[in-house]
Each structure stands twice: as C-alpha cells, then as structure tokens.
Amino acid sequence: MLTLGSCYTEVIVDDVIVDEVPVQTRQVLHAYDLWYVDIESTQGLGEVPFLQRAFTLSFVSGLLYANNNLSGIGKTGNGLGIRVGYYDAGGGILEIDHDVDGIWSFEVYNINGRTLELYNRRSNTSYFLDGYQRSGFDYDRLFYENIELLLQEYEVWEKTYASETGYLNEFDEENFLQFYQGGTGTRFRSSVDPVGTPIPNIVWDYEGFYEIYNVQNDETLKTLTLDYTFMGNDYFELYVIDDRTVELYHPDSGTVYEFTGRGYIQYLKSGENSETRKRKKSDHPTMDVKRKRKPFSKG
CATH class of the missing domain: 2.40.128 (Lipocalin)
Structure with a gap:
C-alpha cells in the first residue's frame, strides 16, 4: 500500500500528478464525485458508525456528504446525498468531524488510483472506497448488492x-x-x-x-x-x-x-x-x- 502522505511519491489520479504534500490527500478525495463504500471489502472487527451506514461519501470544499438511503440516490442533494459533517485532509491523514458521531481520524492509502483505503486506528478497521463520477455510477450494482x-x-x-x-x-x-x-x-x-x-x-x-x-x-x-x-x-x-x-x-x-x-x-x-x-x-x-x-x- 502507498500512503498518500509520502514526501517522495507522486500520486497519479486521472493523469493528474499530485506532488504537493500538504494537498495530496485532499486532491485525491476531490478526484471523484462519489466514493462508494465497499462494505464487502471492510477489514477488521471494529466499526465506524457513519461509514457503516453510508452507501457513498462525497468531499466538497470541506463539507462531507453521504447517501444513507437507496431510495432517492442519484437525486438527493444533486446526487451527493445529505451533508453529514466536515473534513480536513493533508499529509496522508483525513480528519472527519461528523455531526453526530464526532471526530474520527483516518490514514489514507491509495490502492490503485481509483480505490482508497481509510484506516482508523481507534477501531483497527479499514474501509475501502471506490471512486466514481456521478454520470458513470453503477446504480444497478448498488441496488442489487x-x-x-x-x-x-x-x-x-x-x-x-x-x-x-x-x-x-x-x-x-x-x-x-x-x-x-x-x-x-x-x-x-x-x-x-x-x-x-x-x-x-x-x-x-x-x-x-x-x-x-x-x-x-x-x-x-x-x-x-x-x-x-x-x-x-x-x-x-x-x-x-x-x-x-x-x-x-x-x-x-x-x-x-x-x-x-x-x-x-x-x-x-x-x-x-x-x-x-x-x-x-x-x-x-x-x-x-x-x-x-x-x-x-x-x-
């Protein structure tokens, strides 16, 4: 795995080279409109409550959005869902201040340019997010899964x-x-x-x-x-x-x-x-x- 906070590694997302350490994580998170929470790939015995509920996450200018319902997905919040908190990112660390579940810190790893691993030390659990643009999101897969x-x-x-x-x-x-x-x-x-x-x-x-x-x-x-x-x-x-x-x-x-x-x-x-x-x-x-x-x- 490659941490996005490495000082000596270039991260390539959609052919854009991200090499400025303080903004690497933020720029990677902004590369896709929607991040699908692939619950089947979760590793660890712990739990992050808001990730366990969300189907997708979106990171927009410091605001965190989530789709927690299947009905209305793709329409609610112009496809992003509802605002559920705030975030800050940089140096391979993602800090989320969720409106209900409080503050959570994640180490962010780039798996393949489209898949991210969010590792939370408190729960010793990793969640995996798959990036999509809204126009290319696979709603059929979402409903059937x-x-x-x-x-x-x-x-x-x-x-x-x-x-x-x-x-x-x-x-x-x-x-x-x-x-x-x-x-x-x-x-x-x-x-x-x-x-x-x-x-x-x-x-x-x-x-x-x-x-x-x-x-x-x-x-x-x-x-x-x-x-x-x-x-x-x-x-x-x-x-x-x-x-x-x-x-x-x-x-x-x-x-x-x-x-x-x-x-x-x-x-x-x-x-x-x-x-x-x-x-x-x-x-x-x-x-x-x-x-x-x-x-x-x-x-």
Whole structure:
C-alpha cells in the first residue's frame, strides 16, 4: 500500500500528478464525485458508525456528504446525498468531524488510483472506497448488492400491477408486503386488504420469515422466498425496476407482480432508524438456478 502522505511519491489520479504534500490527500478525495463504500471489502472487527451506514461519501470544499438511503440516490442533494459533517485532509491523514458521531481520524492509502483505503486506528478497521463520477455510477450494482436494505426502506410495499397471464394462485389475493429485521431473522408480513388502504389501517393476515438468495453467475438476479408460518413457501424471481418499485415473478404460476414502496423511511445522520440499520457483509446463500423471465416487460 502507498500512503498518500509520502514526501517522495507522486500520486497519479486521472493523469493528474499530485506532488504537493500538504494537498495530496485532499486532491485525491476531490478526484471523484462519489466514493462508494465497499462494505464487502471492510477489514477488521471494529466499526465506524457513519461509514457503516453510508452507501457513498462525497468531499466538497470541506463539507462531507453521504447517501444513507437507496431510495432517492442519484437525486438527493444533486446526487451527493445529505451533508453529514466536515473534513480536513493533508499529509496522508483525513480528519472527519461528523455531526453526530464526532471526530474520527483516518490514514489514507491509495490502492490503485481509483480505490482508497481509510484506516482508523481507534477501531483497527479499514474501509475501502471506490471512486466514481456521478454520470458513470453503477446504480444497478448498488441496488442489487443492497437489495435487502431497499426492501426495508419503506413501511409497506403495495401491489400496483399483476399480469393477466398466469395461473390463479393464493398470492393473487395479497396486496401488501412488509419486510423488517426481527429478533430471530428477516421477517415479513402480508395483507389481503384492498389496494389504497391507509398504512395505519392495514390488517396483517400472514407472517413468516423471508430469505433473499444470490444466483450463481447472474449478478442482476435475486430470488426471494416467503416462508409462511404454517402455510408453506412462495418463491419469486426478484427484480429492481427503480428505487421504489420491485417486480416479483412467480414461476409456479407464471404471474408477474409489481410492488411500489409506501411510507418512505429516511435514514439521516442520527435517530432510531439510523442506529438500528447498518450495512453488513452479505451472507445471502446462493442458488444455482436460471432466470425464467426477462424483467420489466409487462404482459
């Protein structure tokens, strides 16, 4: 690894040679609009709270911005997210004064010109950031790598479309889904209340555990199983249409459903929601299946 504070090393970012020691770290941080926090690459057993919550960071003239939500990403704050603190950088050291989590110091290492390592001695933990310009950011990758968190960003998901093709099945009657983290795992509830029912008035008819699976050799497909208490399972191919719409394809019946998020839960800098939801390395099991449907084509 190459520390950005070395007095004798030139750092090249986008063909710009940075050789002035006091501004090396700052100039590297400014080279990209967005720094994606690659939580899968984190090393160490500690934790930096605001890095554990953020999907992206942006460093703009001493102000630190973060995208803590998937819904609205790319639009909130002109793509940068919300302001969460201040920073100062130089000589290979990044100091962050977070509005809620306080002051944190990081040693900054340049891995390959586009990837940075932020090492925090207090927690003995390294976070890795991948640089992107806003116009080239891979939102598909972001949604699919963090799909469980997207499902939990809304109080409920309301069925807004069901294809006319497909065999009748019991899931046709279910109009609302809710996904949440329970004490014993990932849980869901569903309701057959009419579409348009106000969220506080929804009566939950079924409940159980849900599981999201990766699919071998297919990064843009996830599968979802709903394990109903006392009622067996439902299996779906799960596709992201946009940041508040998902598609569930039910292979057993051949029916396509769309669900739209209602009751947006915003994860700001602090508060109960932010404390209970943190990103973590994926532990989704993998299925060896082939997709049965191309997404997004209604009919």
